[in-house]
Amino acid sequence: MTNTVNKPVLLIVMDGWGIGSGGHEDAIAQANTPVFDRLWSGYAHTRLFTHGPYVGLPAAKDMGGSEVGHLTMGAGMILDQGPTRINKAIADNSFFASSALQQVMEVVANGTTLHLVGLLSDGNIHSHLNHFKTLIEYAFEQGVKRLRVHALLDGRDVGIQTAQKYVCELEEDFAYINGNEGFDYGFASGGGRERIIMDRDYDWSKVEQGWNMMVHGQCEQRFPSMLAAINHFRERQPDIVDQDLPGFVIVDQDNQALGKMTDGDAVVMVNFRGDRAVEITEAFELDDFDGFDRGDKPDLTYAGMMVYDEDRNLPKLQLMGPTKVDNPFGKRILELGIKQFRLTETQKYPHVTFFFNGGYRQPLDESMEDYILIPSDKGVSFSDAPQMKAAEIAGKAVELIESGEYGFGLINFANADMVGHCGNMASAIEAVEAVDKAVGQIVEALEQAGGAALITADHGNAEEMLVATKTGHEPSTKHSVNPVPCILFDAAYDGSYQLRQPDAADAALAVPGLSHLAATLFEMMGYAVPDDLNPSLIERP
Ligand SMILES: O=C(O)[C@@H](CO)OP(=O)(O)O
Ligand SMILES: [Mn+2]
Numbered sequence: 001m002t003n004t005v006n007k008p009v010l011l012i013v014m015d016g017w018g019i020g021s022g023g024h025e026d027a028i029a030q031a032n033t034p035v036f037d038r039l040w041s042g043y044a045h046t047r048l049f050t051h052g053p054y055v056g057l058p059a060a061k062d063m064g065g066s067e068v069g070h071l072t073m074g075a076g077m078i079l080d081q082g083p084t085r086i087n088k089a090i091a092d093n094s095f096f097a098s099s100a101l102q103q104v105m106e107v108v109a110n111g112t113t114l115h116l117v118g119l120l121s122d123g124n125i126h127s128h129l130n131h132f133k134t135l136i137e138y139a140f141e142q143g144v145k146r147l148r149v150h151a152l153l154d155g156r157d158v159g160i161q162t163a164q165k166y167v168c169e170l171e172e173d174f175a176y177i178n179g180n181e182g183f184d185y186g187f188a189s190g191g192g193r194e195r196i197i198m199d200r201d202y203d204w205s206k207v208e209q210g211w212n213m214m215v216h217g218q219c220e221q222r223f224p225s226m227l228a229a230i231n232h233f234r235e236r237q238p239d240i241v242d243q244d245l246p247g248f249v250i251v252d253q254d255n256q257a258l259g260k261m262t263d264g265d266a267v268v269m270v271n272f273r274g275d276r277a278v279e280i281t282e283a284f285e286l287d288d289f290d291g292f293d294r295g296d297k298p299d300l301t302y303a304g305m306m307v308y309d310e311d312r313n314l315p316k317l318q319l320m321g322p323t324k325v326d327n328p329f330g331k332r333i334l335e336l337g338i339k340q341f342r343l344t345e346t347q348k349y350p351h352v353t354f355f356f357n358g359g360y361r362q363p364l365d366e367s368m369e370d371y372i373l374i375p376s377d378k379g380v381s382f383s384d385a386p387q388m389k390a391a392e393i394a395g396k397a398v399e400l401i402e403s404g405e406y407g408f409g410l411i412n413f414a415n416a417d418m419v420g421h422c423g424n425m426a427s428a429i430e431a432v433e434a435v436d437k438a439v440g441q442i443v444e445a446l447e448q449a450g451g452a453a454l455i456t457a458d459h460g461n462a463e464e465m466l467v468a469t470k471t472g473h474e475p476s477t478k479h480s481v482n483p484v485p486c487i488l489f490d491a492a493y494d495g496s497y498q499l500r501q502p503d504a505a506d507a508a509l510a511v512p513g514l515s516h517l518a519a520t521l522f523e524m525m526g527y528a529v530p531d532d533l534n535p536s537l538i539e540r541p
């Protein structure tokens, strides 16, 4: 396994491909995956843990996600992730001392409105309900008189129809606060995260619709309350998943929107994860914004929970500093003079760039790093197009391998995850089969080139397409906490090494996880493993 530049080593992430029970809910077990089966039985392999403490999340059962997964792979160690850092800052009160939060509080101190925008759930992938509650309680303590919540409804990181639970929790807080003279707290607008605002593929129509609702109070769908809206849409379509609920505004008896934004108001984006928060942030912050016509843009103070774009320092006001990865894998190999590529479709653009880089989006050195992004299908449900761009990615990967120019490449296949999020079993099976075929083509090219690859996933999803409920089963649209496969494909494999297996007695740091992949890649490339990385998984007798 010694490497020269023309013996490429790849990290292939089959996003959302976990190891499930093999039962009727497991799309991966039901799919026909001849490539995966052959690689699993013929090469060194293990199971990796991708959730909770194995990726620096606060709770033992916290699901993994793409941001934490790719950040951990790139860092090569377990770091406290955004939600962990926020929770710690809230616990030690440093959260409230940030100059960004203080500026927000000053702006609304004399009677203007504080707007909170964000994903209303406790999924902890993009946001957490407790962070809404913390900000609401703090605003109340500080005497902020008027507060409005613009709620993105989830059903993708939590149960498919759970929005009412989170709405009711905040309604209780509002009822308590509004019992005090002069306070007026409530919801202003809502809608499914897949329909409005939380786009990540520059489909500006989704952001525009959210903007018009939140900022201008404009929307045909108008309801007296959140629950009235949710019930209305569910009556019409009983199986609608919360993420797909149309956008709506909350109105008073005169049909006036309750929470338009006006001059002097402040807006806090409560989401901590950047990929789906940056587009709306651009609309709020950029002077030369041209995504859509913003209409009469009020003079607002805007802050985000964290940084959403480090290259452009967006937003200007951040309640928390970024999660710092001092020496991400891409930067380390750049310093060794290894040419690299990153390849995926645009839905997973953040994953192979700023998530894996722990910050930066653009190549540090364009002559040594090629970031290749194939446009994802737009305006379709991925359950209707489960092949997504797997074939195009494989074709491009083969070309890059054959060029003999690259020492390292990171590839992400979106299918098992994105189609898994739709909750449709038949489509998920097709998605998995598309990835299997694509991986087969890449492995064949690697075989010719004498290269190697780690074939793994950032977290599970498609192996758990149903979850048990009190009365039976319902579709699962979220990630899982199952382990994921990790195969070391090596054209020259002679059986002389294995990958470390999970051992129940191991402490979190030793359990094979995403944090061990950077060191494993160094070893595969024939370089000394840097001392500060979690150790390689390769074991030789
Ligand atoms: O779609 C997303 O934003 C998340 C789930 O909330 O999935 P992933 O972490 O795989 O990108
Ligand atoms: Mn993912």
Ligand SMILES: [Mn+2]
Pocket (backbone or CB within 6 Å): 016, 066, 417, 418, 421, 461, 479
């Ligand atoms: Mn996902």
